[in-house]
Each structure stands twice: as structure tokens, then as C-alpha cells.
Amino acid sequence: MRLITKLWATLLLLCVAGVASAATEYEVDQKFTSVAALEGQLFAIVNETDGKAIYNKDAQNLAYDTYANAIAGTAYLYKLHSLAEESDANVQNAYAIEVVKADGSSIGLWGNPAIYLNSGAEGGFDGCFVLGNKDQYGTDVKYGGAWEIEYAEGQGFALKNVARGGYFAGVNPAPTGTDPIYWTLCTMKEAPQTDPLADQKDALTAAIAKGKMFNALAYTDATFTTLTTKIADGETALAAEGATAESLTAATTAINDAITALAFKEGFSSLKDVPFGKWDGWGADAQQTSTYNTTWELFKTTGQSYGDPGVNDYADLSAFDKLYVTVASGTPRILLNRDADNGQWNATEAESHLIDNTVGDETIDHRQGLCSPSLYQE
Known part of the structure; x- marks a missing residue:
């Protein structure tokens, strides 16, 4: 009984450890864009839309599953063998596609020194598998392991089987369809670990x-x-x-x-309560011609060039005697450009009665701290 209890405890700990450890995820790395670029390279056959790959699950069996499951299978990489030098003219434009180990070495199976992508014969297995090509460029049918490879820009590679005359569509059905089916031929890499709570x-x-x-x-x-x-x-x-x-x-x-829920102390008002509008000038006799629905956003630049004499968009703050501005860091910029109640914007600060925002005076209290602007009305 103690042995059984200990065994169950061990299994439970292993299960908990498995849950706590995040599974490694994979993503497409280098995409090949020509048949010539594939020669001498190892590549995976994937469908990026599904996020799945074609791989050797076990023995001669192919499977179609997630990148992670494909990489964990027997083999998921392939390499090309050109048949251009073969004496049989039927395969001289084709390739044998060998499934290999991660280091590029061949996989022996049932006396076959290497295994290749193959199509089932008509009336036989209605799908694709991997096995030796024998001396007929195929296992179940002559030319069943010979593939013509086409590349279409922006779509990928289509693999046309010489024996069946159609395009590779995955594990099933056999490659008999006349419309190209495109696959991404690529290398794979580990995907960056993502924090599932990142948004929160x-x-x-x-x-x-x-x-x-x-x-x-x-x-x-x-x-x-x-x-x-x-x-x-x-x-x-x-x-x-x-x-x-x-x-x-x-x-x-x-x-x-x-x-x-923040509530102002008695006597304070928010700048949000001050109407901003378009005026017909800068002078004391300027009249407001329209009102804006002001948007208040923290941490965002306005993107506007203040000080442009052609811009008459502002608020009338004449009812307020004191302006309190506090900031989180740095030097506050006061978006009030004058300390006089009339007059045009001029070329110099003195002529324009610009407020010096580096010192305090009896009308403006510059304080370092944290906040959005508030106005005190007396």
C-alpha cells in the first residue's frame, strides 16, 4: 500500500510540474522562395494559416499537426534530391523528397536506407506516406515518390506527383487534384515566450x-x-x-x-469645466464664434504649434485668479501665453506678455508634484 501511495504521489507531482511548465511554441523562421534555394537545405512543409506541419509521426506514417507536435514527432524536416541526371525522362524535371533527422541524416526503415514522400497507388492507400523509393522512384506505384515542384510568388510551393498527376494535399487524399495546393517550405524556430497576463x-x-x-x-x-x-x-x-x-x-x-470619484475641495474647479472655443481675434474685444467638445487625454502630445498668430482657439479664463499646475517630472509648460488681458501675439516674449514658466509670481503657483491642472476661482 505504501508503494502504491508513493507511486501515486510521484505521478501527481509530475502532473503538477507539467502544468506549471509552459510548453515550447514554434514559429516559421526562414521562408524559401525558389526551388533553387531549397537545394542542399533542410526544410519543413507547413500551412501557416492552420499553424500546422506535415511530419513523420512513426514508421511510414505521416501526420498533420501543430508545429510543436510535428517537431516532437519522429521527423519533420525534408531535403530534395534532384532527379535531373536520371536516365528516365519522366522524372528528369522532378525531385525525390526525403524526410530526415534534425541533423540531416537519413532514416532507415524496414531495410530501406532512406525514406521519401510517396503517394499511394490508384485503388490502394488513398493518401501519402514515407518509405523507400526502390528502383521505380516510388513504393506502391512507379513514380509515386517523384515530385515536380512549382513556386508561386506570395503563395508558396505546390508539389505535383508524377505518378498520380495531381497536387500534394496533405496526408489524405492521394495527390490527384488538378488545382495547385500551396505550402510554405521553411525552417522553424522557437517562438518568444508570451505572458498570458500581458494585457492585464x-x-x-x-x-x-x-x-x-x-x-x-x-x-x-x-x-x-x-x-x-x-x-x-x-x-x-x-x-x-x-x-x-x-x-x-x-x-x-x-x-x-x-x-x-475624486472630488474637488471647495472653491476649486477643473479645467474640464472651462469651455474652449474659436474666437475672431486675440484682443480684449474678441468674440467667441463657436465651442469645441474638448478631449482630455493624459500622456498624449497635442501635435499643435502653439504661438501661431493665425490660431484663435483658446479658452476665456478671466473669471479665475489662480492657476495651480503640478507635473510628475520635468518642467511644466503653461499653455497660457500671456499675463495681460489683451494685446496681440508679438515677436518677442516681452511684447507678447508671455508668462515665464520658470518662476512663480502672485498669479501663478508653480509646484512640482503629481497632477492634472486645476483652477482655483476666488
């Missing part, structure tokens, strides 16, 4: 960064404390070894909800 981690990372763009200057203690707590929880969730899609998504949602 990216979303949480962005939410944490966005949350840190805010500070408590203009927000009530209660709502800002909630945001601070949710950011800390998010960082913990992001670093957790046992993170799941659900835990990461929940942390992201909590931060975004906390940002939405």
Missing part, C-alpha cells in the same frame, strides 16, 4: 501611472486617500507571483473608479 498587466501599469498624475492639492482628503490606497493595492497586485487576470483587472478597475 499593461492596463494596470497604465492605471497606476495615471493615478500618480494626481495629487491632493485640489481634492478632498477622503477621495484622495482612497486613490492612494488603490494605487498601493495595484502595485501589490502587479508584483504578486500568483496574479490572475481577475486580480489584475479588479485592481485596475479600483484605481480608475477612485480617479473618477
